[in-house]
Amino acid sequence: MKQLHERAHELLEQKAVSVIIGYGEGTEGRVRPVFIRTLEAVRLLVWDDRCRVNLAVYLNKPEIRKFGFPIAVVSTPATVRTIVQLIAEHQLSIGDVVVLVRENDTVRALIQKEDLEQYARNNPVIFPPFVIEEIELLKKMSIEERFTYWQEELAKCFKCYACRAACPLCYCEKCITDVNQPQWVCVAPHPVGVFEWHINRAMHLAGRCIECGSCTIACPVGIPIALLTIEATRVVKEEFAFTPGIDCNAPSALSTFRVDDKETFIR
């Protein structure tokens, strides 16, 4: 933590970054995001095992962007992958972000493409145990059981769109759910609207989701929605040998194709 403070102090003093996005002490023993702009505020930064939420989401917010690039972000492995994916999707340029990562008890600042990609490749996103359990559970279920499982889970959804707000890769200024002519996604939180929203969310994140789990953490009613995008990413990985978030120049998985893509299900 001391190292992080020193590094943050240094960055702000040299005016190398406009703002540092990091974790600070919140209420009830939880951490919350803090935005550090002055040298006095650097002491607010904390960095421990509680810091899991993906802070890259703030890089897309106009309120943060107005401070001007470069911006420093205190990053977990998932955050680094997110930033690489955002660069691949031309939402950020190399040099816009100073990525602060922890490596062998030291704090490193990654800026260059090679450093980011190397870190992203060497540090895969690790799922918490309860997520792995849930994935295994769903794998063992029959299709009817899965249907019941998702009906029960999705019945809780009241469409607050916290999953969308928390997702660093849901950055469209006009989301498909906000389009009302034609209305692709029904707005009400009844089975039709909920089903359409979650399928659309998963399809739009297929091959892009870096599996940070921010959506599940953000969900106020505790739906394990990350499972849907994890499944989508798994398929993309398996069928098209494509892993998001490790290559700054990667094309989008669903807007490219190979002539020999598998088509066992097509008659």
Place this chain on the structure above:
Amino acid sequence: MKEFEPKIVAFVCNWCTYAGADLTGTSRIHYAPNVRVVRFPCTGRIDYNLIIKAFERGADGVIVSGCHPNDCHYTSGNFHARRRWIVFRTLLEYIGIDPRRIIFSWVSAAEGAKWADLVNKAVREIRELGPAKEFINMKQWYEFEKALGGFRG
């Protein structure tokens, strides 16, 4: 009791399958009348949302068909569509919806007989599966919204 007659919606591309289905007609080949054909410019245009909407509005099965690989009128529309189908199909299966209800196929403009076979087989299979029970709940809500006049989709 009257036998269950499935309602099937077919999303087909203008250049191959639509012409193929036309050939089936002009060749006077009989096939099951359960299918409603919707013509699209290309399989690349067939959004997965359209498939979802078809089920919500009471379809029991969907056929999606277009040009064979390398035959696309727009060079690569069917390749892009194929990638999307792979992901979409898996997601539906994950969420608990029987993927056998959606039938993907390539039917060229010369394959009138294949179209007839495809439809007949699809009707047979979906009749066995029965009405789309996964969407019964959603259908009711759709009807409700329509009654309120608030559903524009």
